[in-house]
Amino acid sequence: MKKSGLTVKKKKLVVVFGTILFILAGIQFTSPSIKNPPSTSEIALPADVMAILKRACFDCHSNNSSVEWFDRIAPVSYLVSHDINEGRSRFNFSEWERNPPVVRELLLWEMVNAIEERKMPLQRYLRMHPEAAVSTTELEILKRYVNTLPGRHKVDTMAIARALPDSQIQQLMKAVPVSANGIEYSDDYKNWKIISTTDKYDGGSMRIVYGNDIMVNAIAANKLPFPDGAQIVKVVWGKHLEDSLGNVFPGNFQNVQLMIKDSKRFSSTEGWGFAKFDGLQLKPFGASAIFQTTCINCHRLLAPENDFVFNIPTK
């Protein structure tokens, strides 16, 4: 009785394994192939920096993906090709000049942060490719490099523009600037409380960040995620040359950026609506609402445990 029970079990096992093998073999025919298109404008970097990024990042962020045999086997190949397509779409070292110069610099700082926060290379990739890990010494090399980029020591030497010509002001009064996602500019923030002041030395600017009452109360109550209705406004200026006592004051006004929490309306961007208004004209940034994706991609990668907000006072 016992003996024949075992054989039945064994038979069942054989059938189960057989089926799995059959399916695995079958899906190999649907396995996505990973192609390496030609490189049009590869990034130029000092040799030591290049070596690190080539080893750790090029598999997913360039047109030089070296794919191992085990990466080509389905279902792993699905994951690998997804990561490569997604990685290349975010930025591509082989098509670097597609990014405007300011974006190139910001991306390099973002890379340093992605590594420091252990978000990149992706953990699931590191498990299969431990040789791609970036060591602390290598991260220091990358940090030293980004500190040599022009934005690092940018000083605003232009005379400060305080107001627009009357004709332009009148036009501004007529039409409130509206972002492509429907968010309207308002200067209510001037009556809000300040939640942070910053020296953004990576790009040569300084900022004051305001929060409305809902935001400030949530900070006081130590409450995360921030509730619907919370709003944050960041005002950005260039930096003047340091005086003999070491003081740096704001130069020209650059832009206002804001984040509004409305979990239904902005469900595709983690509940936050983003907007940016440039220059004294407060020109809405972004031709279509798609611009929000760039905003949330960076906030999502680096500040998920802060409800995607960087500028909050923390112990």
Place this chain on the structure above:
Amino acid sequence: MNKIFSALTLVLVMLSCKQKAGPVLAAEYLHHEDGMQVITSLINNKNKTISIIYGNQLAAAFAGNVQREHQAGEKYVMVTSDQRPMPHWYGTNMNGAILCVEYATAVVTEEGGVGFDYMRRSGNGKLMTEGVDETSRIRFMTGQPAAVHP
């Protein structure tokens, strides 16, 4: 074998739900004075500090160059905080603990001119009188042009 194992742990990790501890917020780093607006902010990398200068309406009018002479009733508040690296972003420094709050209020002097009362408190509200050059502090915090707010 190793790779197969990795593939399996990978599946396990993807199925499990990662729980990260959230930040502990520090509302004590914020300072607020009713009825005051921002005049400007400043960074000092020698002292590793970052400050905000606030003013009431009269002070803002002076800083905005609407009013050319100081007048009685102007009130200035300057909050100076420690600079600290911003969590999650190497490339920005932000305000940390409040080091001191300075107050300057314009009053009519006995001679009929305009002078300033000055006071400095620490982050936890204690009066700080030692080693303050009041005259130069007053000149500094009441003499800055307003940052452009559109």
